[in-house]
Amino acid sequence: MASKSRRSVPPLIEELRDHPYRFDFYQAVRTTELMRGVGIDPDSDFVPVGEGSDPRREAVHFNADPSLAFPPSSIKSYHPQSLDKPDEMMIRFMGLAGAMGPLPRPLTERLIQRVSKKDLAWRAFLDIFNHRLASLMVRVRKAHRIGLDTRPPHRTLIAKFLRSFIGLGTDGMDERMSVSDRSLLRYAGLLVHRPRTAxxxxxxxxxxxxxxxxxxxxxxxxxxxxxxxxxxxxxxxxxxxxxxxxxxxxxxxxxxxxxxxxxxxxxxxxxxxxxxxxxxxxxxxxxxxxxxxxxxxxxxxxxxxxxxxxxxxxxxxxxxxxxxxxxxxxxxxxxxxxxxxxxxxxxxxxxxxxxx
Incomplete structure (x- = not known):
């Protein structure tokens, strides 16, 4: 849709597909999860990245680029898939092979040669572990960055802590008053203080x-x-x-x-x-x-x-x-x-x- 400057702005997912290097890795993952309804759509078949036991149910699947070159960006490519499959994202900053990987350089060079000849079996095997490593890193990051969580603000882990601080941490205390519990989270600092003041x-x-x-x-x-x-x-x-x-x-x-x-x-x-x-x-x-x-x-x-x-x-x-x-x-x-x-x-x- 055209903006006030009469220039059409492409959808965010198309921008991520065409120019993945412009995106921060964590924000790209969050964008993908939101597009798949993770945390906001109770009927979604997908789970948050790093929190499921089946990678096929996560919103995005990570592949690692085995290149030995200096990585100019965190994301090399992004390929949207059908609605029942996770999108494919190739990352440059983490992997078992490559400039930053623990595999010896000769093995990495051999892997690059096999990829250049369209033999992707070895890389696909390593991506089983690369995906899990990247997924766990996303999970750890979410635990300390509330802005990356796709769930509603009052359902996040931080919100659960705040609810416990103000006395609404159990399910039996959920939405029992005429004022919403979500509104009270804003005033957790005042409600925790003892003694309470005028x-x-x-x-x-x-x-x-x-x-x-x-x-x-x-x-x-x-x-x-x-x-x-x-x-x-x-x-x-x-x-x-x-x-x-x-x-x-x-x-x-x-x-x-x-x-x-x-x-x-x-x-x-x-x-x-x-x-x-x-x-x-x-x-x-x-x-x-x-x-x-x-x-x-x-x-x-x-x-x-x-x-x-x-x-x-x-x-x-x-x-x-x-x-x-x-x-x-x-x-x-x-x-x-x-x-x-x-x-x-x-x-x-x-x-x-x-x-x-």
Whole structure:
């Protein structure tokens, strides 16, 4: 297809076939694997180079050039084959025979003579070992170069390590939250850090949504006592006389208490109307936000999300409009002059675990 400069760019596989010397060896192997669907097509009959027991199932087969000349490039030739056969690639930098091979020079010269007379049996025999050596080198390279892996980024070996670091390494933890596991891998450095900080949560949420976010700490709230924690004076309850009635140590007056450090507040915005509504219950961003925050902080903490709406995102109230009481309805006599920050979504940690 012609580009903006009105010059047609040939397909990559044709460029590799016609000009193999222009390609890096590892990138050429990766290109071949992608063309064969290795790592991306579950129905592909081919396996990654160096990871199978049958060379016929690998995407490319390596042949070594036995020449004694100085190699000007890593790849000498590339020949695409039919869809059910591996492509043929002749390499110059590795082989049992040739300038860099361990075979004695007289044997290499004899091999070159036989190849020049179209007798390829000896070279084909050596290529059984040459292919395996080159395949193992590709496999080792992939283990340390994530960019050479043809699998999706979240399915690579490095991704598996990151998932284990952040607590998602087992199959039972796979895709259990409203936010995708792949998205969380980006923040592995923040999730591994202990103790987790408000700045880390702020950075993660702001980066994920691409919005201004601030975290306010030590937001107090009322905490209800469990029935077994309430004070009972006198009477017989379960065979005991009273409960939690030791004055000064275990007695409570009432059924709840104030805890100043029980929660935190996320201030998100200013937001336009569409983004504002997406964070409300039922919106596309609501449950992923709960999942992300609950995964970062302990469920014993409560949190609230204060949604800050821009001036133009605060509509005038009209009967019959698509308004939600307490969420998207305002009673104003004059247009808003500043962003509105009245809407707050409160979430209790243990209750949020049932919805994320």
């Amino acid at each position: 700045l880390g949560l702020q950075s993660m949420v702001a980066d994920y949504y691409g919005l201004p976010v601030k975290v306010k700490q030590f937001v107090g709230d009322w905490v209800r006592l469990e029935p077994g924690q309430e004070t009972v004076i006198g009477g017989r309850l379960g065979g005991l006389s009273g409960r939690n009635n030791a004055l000064g140590t275990a007695a409570f007056l009432g059924s709840r208490y104030w805890d100043q450090q029980s929660g935190l507040e996320l201030q998100i915005g200013p937001l336009d109307r569409e983004t504002f509504e997406s964070f409300l219950p039922g919106g596309a961003c609501h449950r992923p936000l709960l999942s992300m925050v609950m995964f970062y902080v302990s469920p014993e903490y409560n949190f609230s999300a204060r949604l800050i709406a821009r001036q133009d995102a605060v509509p005038a109230s009209r009967l019959g409009g698509d308004l939600r009481l307490g969420w998207t309805s305002w009673l104003r006599s004059t247009p808003s002059e500043a962003p509105d920050s009245q809407v707050m979504i409160k979430v209790r940690g243990h209750e949020a675990l049932l919805t994320v």
